[in-house]
Amino acid sequence: MMKEKLWKHISAVRTQSPLVQNITNYVVMNNTANALLAVGASPIMAHALREIDEMVALCNALVVNIGTLDHAWSDAMLQAARRARALKKPWILDPVGAGATSYRDQVLSRLIALRPTAIRGNASEILALANANQSRTKGVDSTAQSSEALDAAKALHKLTGAVVGISGETDFIVSDQPVIQIHNGTPLMTRVTGLGCSATALIGAFLAVTENSAEAVAAATALLSIAGELAEKNSNGPGSLQMNLLDKLYNLTEDEFKNTLRIEA
Amino acid sequence: MMKEKLWKHISAVRTQSPLVQNITNYVVMNNTANALLAVGASPIMAHALREIDEMVALCNALVVNIGTLDHAWSDAMLQAARRARALKKPWILDPVGAGATSYRDQVLSRLIALRPTAIRGNASEILALANANQSRTKGVDSTAQSSEALDAAKALHKLTGAVVGISGETDFIVSDQPVIQIHNGTPLMTRVTGLGCSATALIGAFLAVTENSAEAVAAATALLSIAGELAEKNSNGPGSLQMNLLDKLYNLTEDEFKNTLRIEA
Amino acid sequence: MMKEKLWKHISAVRTQSPLVQNITNYVVMNNTANALLAVGASPIMAHALREIDEMVALCNALVVNIGTLDHAWSDAMLQAARRARALKKPWILDPVGAGATSYRDQVLSRLIALRPTAIRGNASEILALANANQSRTKGVDSTAQSSEALDAAKALHKLTGAVVGISGETDFIVSDQPVIQIHNGTPLMTRVTGLGCSATALIGAFLAVTENSAEAVAAATALLSIAGELAEKNSNGPGSLQMNLLDKLYNLTEDEFKNTLRIEA
Numbered sequence: 001m002m003k004e005k006l007w008k009h010i011s012a013v014r015t016q017s018p019l020v021q022n023i024t025n026y027v028v029m030n031n032t033a034n035a036l037l038a039v040g041a042s043p044i045m046a047h048a049l050r051e052i053d054e055m056v057a058l059c060n061a062l063v064v065n066i067g068t069l070d071h072a073w074s075d076a077m078l079q080a081a082r083r084a085r086a087l088k089k090p091w092i093l094d095p096v097g098a099g100a101t102s103y104r105d106q107v108l109s110r111l112i113a114l115r116p117t118a119i120r121g122n123a124s125e126i127l128a129l130a131n132a133n134q135s136r137t138k139g140v141d142s143t144a145q146s147s148e149a150l151d152a153a154k155a156l157h158k159l160t161g162a163v164v165g166i167s168g169e170t171d172f173i174v175s176d177q178p179v180i181q182i183h184n185g186t187p188l189m190t191r192v193t194g195l196g197c198s199a200t201a202l203i204g205a206f207l208a209v210t211e212n213s214a215e216a217v218a219a220a221t222a223l224l225s226i227a228g229e230l231a232e233k234n235s236n237g238p239g240s241l242q243m244n245l246l247d248k249l250y251n252l253t254e255d256e257f258k259n260t261l262r263i264e265a
Numbered sequence: 266m267m268k269e270k271l272w273k274h275i276s277a278v279r280t281q282s283p284l285v286q287n288i289t290n291y292v293v294m295n296n297t298a299n300a301l302l303a304v305g306a307s308p309i310m311a312h313a314l315r316e317i318d319e320m321v322a323l324c325n326a327l328v329v330n331i332g333t334l335d336h337a338w339s340d341a342m343l344q345a346a347r348r349a350r351a352l353k354k355p356w357i358l359d360p361v362g363a364g365a366t367s368y369r370d371q372v373l374s375r376l377i378a379l380r381p382t383a384i385r386g387n388a389s390e391i392l393a394l395a396n397a398n399q400s401r402t403k404g405v406d407s408t409a410q411s412s413e414a415l416d417a418a419k420a421l422h423k424l425t426g427a428v429v430g431i432s433g434e435t436d437f438i439v440s441d442q443p444v445i446q447i448h449n450g451t452p453l454m455t456r457v458t459g460l461g462c463s464a465t466a467l468i469g470a471f472l473a474v475t476e477n478s479a480e481a482v483a484a485a486t487a488l489l490s491i492a493g494e495l496a497e498k499n500s501n502g503p504g505s506l507q508m509n510l511l512d513k514l515y516n517l518t519e520d521e522f523k524n525t526l527r528i529e530a
Numbered sequence: 531m532m533k534e535k536l537w538k539h540i541s542a543v544r545t546q547s548p549l550v551q552n553i554t555n556y557v558v559m560n561n562t563a564n565a566l567l568a569v570g571a572s573p574i575m576a577h578a579l580r581e582i583d584e585m586v587a588l589c590n591a592l593v594v595n596i597g598t599l600d601h602a603w604s605d606a607m608l609q610a611a612r613r614a615r616a617l618k619k620p621w622i623l624d625p626v627g628a629g630a631t632s633y634r635d636q637v638l639s640r641l642i643a644l645r646p647t648a649i650r651g652n653a654s655e656i657l658a659l660a661n662a663n664q665s666r667t668k669g670v671d672s673t674a675q676s677s678e679a680l681d682a683a684k685a686l687h688k689l690t691g692a693v694v695g696i697s698g699e700t701d702f703i704v705s706d707q708p709v710i711q712i713h714n715g716t717p718l719m720t721r722v723t724g725l726g727c728s729a730t731a732l733i734g735a736f737l738a739v740t741e742n743s744a745e746a747v748a749a750a751t752a753l754l755s756i757a758g759e760l761a762e763k764n765s766n767g768p769g770s771l772q773m774n775l776l777d778k779l780y781n782l783t784e785d786e787f788k789n790t791l792r793i794e795a
Contacts, residue, residue, distance in 0.1 A: 246769025
């Protein structure tokens with residue numbers, strides 16, 4: 001069943017060690033590289049336009065995260081996405097701060113048009129992204145719960161074909177399969193910067209080892225949430241949580257995973 | 266009294282969760298985002314000129330840190346500071362490496378002219394900044410003690426109106442109120458990169474919750490120094506100090522704060 | 531003997547606290563700054579072309595690491611290397627991702643021509659670098675063991691005069707002195723991002739305190755590997771390893787160093 005399938009993907013990442021190209025933000029580069037290494041993947045961080053084509057060709061998946069966006073980087077992101085699409089390699093978009101500025105929304109519209117395999121964001125970002133790309137009235141509620149963004153995610157999936165992951169207290173994965181809900185994690189994870197970005201990076205690795213993109217998003221999401229939940233037991237705050245989470249991504253056992261996972265699919 | 270006031274500001278940050286826009290250096294982005302999250306604030310890291318105006322409008326305070334300065338970033342810093350000033354939002358300047366190169370001093374002069382609400386640096390930086398902006402003979406002593414920079418801080422405050430924080434074994438806060446001295450912290454903190462930058466980021470959060478800028482600088486300075494001092498008790502070196510410090514910023518109690526604070530005001 | 535000499539250099543770094551200028555990649559800036567601080571050195575991270583000349587003049591050694599290379603940064607790297615050479619200051623090159631793209635190889639050729647004092651990379655990178663600069667058939671084996679790269683390192687040393695360090699299960703240091711082999715470290719270190727880059731940064735600090743560049747490379751390499759090996763004993767995974775390693779770089783004793791070091795020279 002689903003628990004079995006997701007664990008199989010976790011094992012596949014550990015065994016196959018997919019090469020994941022990241023064009024991501026400055027804040028989280030270190031964390032997301034460490035998260036990828038901890039689950040057994042191989043991160044590459046490179047963004048120069050002059051080498052994008054060669055880098056994407058080397059990799060098994062591409063991660064694009066617009067956190068600390070600027071002009072030079074958006075060109076690289078667009079070219080990398082184009083190249084990934086041409087080479088039929090999976091790529092995932094993290095629309096950090098969607099809706100916060102018109103500049104972000106413009107760049108996101110261009111990225112969305114390149115049809116990411118998956119999109120992962122929080123409820124506000126998914127709402128903003130769906131609204132901006134449907135010419136509907138923009139009404140981003142920064143306190144939006146992930147369940148409120150479900151309709152937006154469905155519209156976004158319809159528009160782009162991408163599997164859409166909404167992070168929150170409950171994580172939702174929207175695709176052409178029934179919506180998957182994951183009820184793991186802990187509120188303390190919101191006090192550590194970049195764990196959403198780490199989720200996106202891990203999804204990148206999982207997209208590289210399975211054709212079933214919804215399962216890839218679910219496996220990576222579950223893995224990170226469970227690692228955070230188990231890590232919290234030995235943590236005194238966000239500093240030790242970040243450290244213990246990396247340890248747990250690395251040493252999580254099949255039993256721990258299956259006994260902790262709370263999933264509806 | 267002062268202990269009471271400062272704790273009130275710490276509680277206010279935890280409750281109000283101010284949104285703090287950071288244009289800071291690559292080295293410390295992760296740490297400072299985590300420090301802001303740990304005290305209950307919400308960090309934003311964005312620097313693209315195209316979105317600066319919208320981002321500053323969204324935020325409750327702005328942090329400008331010139332650590333890994335370059336041409337593109339200084340334009341964004343200047344525009345963000347202009348915008349913060351126009352919108353009457355508090356902003357703080359961290360003059361990293363002031364006096365080290367003429368380029369830094371030129372950019373700093375332009376930033377200073379935009380009248381930061383607060384400035385925080387070590388003794389050498391405050392001395393360099395004051396000297397460079399008074400056309401006096403430049404005599405930066407990199408081994409300067411924070412007490413030696415007191416006169417420079419007073420001149421700088423007179424020139425700019427900014428509250429000036431000098432970090433060191435004793436921290437000084439210079440404003441139109443009596444000089445505040447804080448005697449907390451531990452030498453091991455100097456072996457962790459970016460704790461000065463973290464202090465600056467936290468000050469940004471505190472400037473957002475009180476009109477009394479001197480108290481804001483004092484509260485953030487005291488919080489970080491006390492967290493470091495208490496964190497050291499469980500630390501074997503700079504690695505565990507950084508982790509324990511983030512935990513302590515998050516879980517510091519009122520009793521711990523008041524019993525540990527050594528302040529003269 | 532060698533153990534004695536290497537420990538002498540470790541003590542010299544702790545005592546002299548050399549100022550090390552780093553133009554390095556975004557992923558590891560925080561780690562490498564912390565590694566330098568932990569061993570007693572003083573890191574500077576700055577890359578603006580406008581201040582490179584002044585910054586290099588201030589420093590005791592220069593570290594150039596091309597991890598997240600792009601156009602603007604390569605100009606700064608080249609100018610910094612030129613300046614270091616003109617001022618007869620030691621500088622070290624970390625050819626991250628050599629052989630992965632033609633762009634990297636072009637920039638590396640220009641950097642190599644500026645005669646670094648030392649070069650440190652993994653076996654694949656050293657092979658790629660040697661091949662690209664000898665117009666031989668390029669045959670990069672990403673699974674290359676460090677021993678296979680020995681011939682390449684010797685050719686590279688002959689071509690450039692640089693001491694060449696090859697990182698791997700066994701670390702090799704190639705110079706005009708007999709090859710040094712170090713058999714320390716632990717496989718878990720490969721699951722932490724940027725430890726190779728940290729090795730390079732530490733070498734920068736050690737080049738500043740001794741004329742014997744081969745010993746400088748050996749001392750820094752041994753220090754990092756031993757710190758990692760000892761740190762692992764208290765670690766549950768890569769998260770805690772990174773933290774414990776920084777602690778150990780800071781608190782390593784002479785006895786620990788000499789009793790753990792496994793060296794052939």
